[in-house]
Amino acid sequence: MSQGLEHSLTSWSGQALKHQASWIDAIDARVRVVCSGLFALVVVLSSQFAPTLLGLIAAFVLVKSSKLNIKRTLRRVIAMDLFMLTLICILPFTTPGDVMFSVFGLAASWQGLSHALLITIKANAVLLVLFSLVATMSASTLGHALAHLKVPDKLVHLMLFMVRYLDVISQEYKKMRRAMQARAFVLRTNRHTWKSIGYLFGMLLIRSVERAERISDAMKCRGFCGRYYLNDDMKMGRIDIIFGVCVMCFLILLIGLNIDDLFK
Amino acid sequence: MHIVDGALSVPVLVSGAVLAVVGVFIGLKKMDYDHLPLVGVLASVFFIASYIHLPLGFSSVHLIMNGLLGIILGWVAFPALLVALLLQVIFFGFGGLLVLGVNTVNIALPAVIIYYLCYKGIRHESAKVAAIWGAIGGAGAIIITSVMVAFSLALSGESFVLAAKAVLPAHIPIMIVEGFVSYAAVYLIHTVKPEFITKEKS
Structure with a gap:
């Protein structure tokens, strides 16, 4: 496992994750960075299952439509999920709540299990969106977008x-x-x-x-005077605006689902 | 080492982010454009250090080396580590986006503390003494980091206290390995190229 990861790390020189050309590549880099940031914010701060699950589904849709190699993408996420597995094992025993079962006098609670699952879903959703929207551009494009x-x-x-x-x-x-x-x-x-x-x-x-x-x-x-010049002027096109609006609507829906649950 | 998204509570996330922004700001102030190539290259060295896996019994640990980075870079460790962690999240999936602030502080703040603690010792004329200070820095940074990771977990909720307690013993082997490795690294630098450590005195 760690061998495979090590290989991918040692041979990285700033290129994007391997993927076939897709419509996501056509979207402005800034829009992709901002959208994934807002997505992470909304999903991590949600407290209910419904919005986080919807977020995870949306993340899968994005991974699919960015034409990333599904197997490789999942392998990257699974490295993290192995860590989450230990959390799923620990949290039920340390969270007080309704007893699910007990081992050696230690009670496992449903609340703890649902908390651990919620964390797992959130972490996976955020990573998948980052892979599909941000990691599909090269690191230097990302740098320019950030600038x-x-x-x-x-x-x-x-x-x-x-x-x-x-x-x-x-x-x-x-x-x-x-x-x-x-x-x-x-x-x-x-x-x-x-x-x-x-x-x-x-x-x-x-x-x-x-x-x-x-x-x-x-x-x-060669006359370096302390700054690089960013020669690419990024312009917002129609597809960028459409994509941005769609993501915003989706995020507002997720926020709405959270608020709805708060008032119950 | 990397905490993932979704685990920590909002106050911890926010305070981590604020501390990270302050640290990065100070670091950027201290770094001028002339240092840029040096800092960039050193940051990549430490990026690579994190995939040197050393066998330890049946499992393996990877080096972190934030103590040595702090000794060399001081406050500039903050922006260097922020960038390294950002790249690791986006392209390799280690950690998370919103916990970036917390993770940066957990690794970079110990580096800065070690910078001030070992500033004198590392510049000792005797290579042996300097190397011992290097070992203290290397191991010390791991101790501080693991304590901070444990605290950010424990402050996020009662249910994480057990996990937080598990963090400390889990880091002891890494601490020992880093101590020895840092000792050797500082000893070598002191013998081969002493001006590399001492020149920042001016």
Whole structure:
């Protein structure tokens, strides 16, 4: 399991999740970022099952229509759900309420189970929407969209830099690991392993700092004066407005479902 | 380590977000555009550290290294970690969007605390002494982080208290590993390139 995840992390260089072209790609990046943010806000703050379940269904619809690879997407979510499973096991015993069953004198309550399920649904819905709306654009597009949304310049620059150099540093890391493997180094649970990994990490730091100096010099040599220019002017089109309005209506429906339940 | 969306209560989420915004603001103030390449590259190093999995008995742990990051970056650790966590949420599904503030504070605040605690020690002339301070920083950051994770869980409701209590012992092995790894890393940096640590003195 962790092996599969590790692979996807090490080979990431800021590209979007693999997917086929779909109508979601045509929507303005800013609209997608704002919509998923508002969606997360509404779903996480709902206190009832109906709106969160509707949110989860909507998230599935979005994943389907963004033509993400369903299997891969689910594999990413399942890593989190394994963690949630422990929560589902713990919460019924620690929440007071109507007794469902008892083990060794510990009572499990229905309230605890429903609380744990609610958290699971919310977390899954938010992640699926993020995958389908935001992760289907490349990280640099995301950076530009954030810049247009008035996120501080330095933060955006930091993100663009990081995305660019993740791949470079990761190759540096892999190179050193391979060199260690060639010298028959195997990871074990002992001090030798920790010391060697510490040296590896220290070396990685030193090499990256030296690389950062070279980058900085190269940029100054080409006249870098402290800012990037965002050349793409993002314009709102008809499809953006339609999509935005649809999402807003859906979110208002979810809020309405919550309020309705509050007054009962 | 990453708390997921939906688990925490609203007051915890809001206070986490406010603290994170303040921290990021201070960090951005302290970082000028000249430092940008350095911070960007270092942030990616720590992103990569989080997928170095070390075997531990039958399971494995991954490095966090927020102590060492704090020692090197100080307050700038806040924006660096915010960006790293944001990318991890969106493209890998670790954590959640609304808990981003809480998660950032839980990892970045210990880094800043360690920065002030170990500032003197890490600049000691003897590599051994500096490395011991590095180990204290590495292990200490994990302790503070796990205490903060436990608190953000426990403050969110009675039912999470047990989970919060479980967080602390679960982090002890990570703490020991990080201590040893940080020791070796600082020792190496001190021997190979001492000016890397000492130059920020000016």
